[in-house]
Amino acid sequence: MSRYPLADINQLPDDLKAKILEVQEKAGFVPNVFLGLARRPAEWRAFFAYHDALMDPESVGRSSNLSKGDREMIVTTTSAANQCLYCVVAHGALLRIYEKKPLVADQVAVNYRKADISERQKAMLDFAMKVCLRSHELDESDFAPLHAHGFDDEDIWDIAAITAFFGLSNRIASFSGMLPNEQFYLMGRLPREKKPA
Incomplete structure (x- = not known):
């Protein structure tokens, strides 16, 4: 159980409550991170503003060459290195959905070098893992493999910023003691049942 109680949605400021209800409508449940961080509304607003700018750049009018699957792959892989159960499970679920591969999240969380992903994605994750674990060792030689795979300098900023932001998230x-919602564990593992016509 969480070390800090989840916030009561009915006691939250209107803007937080509206956003959380929007997420609940879309997902069918409220991910624990939304109520876990809501105990401090100013921090919640800052966290999700940065999260959305990184994970959905179109929402802030910015284009990117990283797909939603690429972004979730970075989060899942680096969160595994940081041993963050919440982020591996939650973002692994989104990764499975975006990539339409039920095994990929488990693969990248354990060993992305043996995962069923492209060489481009492996180069992306090599860089993300160095940012995650040894950012002080980065030099110009780390950028060349990314450029060779078609990443530009803005894409490389995205890879590093996503890694850094989720390092913060992992630690929080x-x-x-934030635990993933049970719903995350099965998402994207089995084909969705078709609704009757």
């Missing part, structure tokens, strides 16, 4: 989830 871990120290607070």
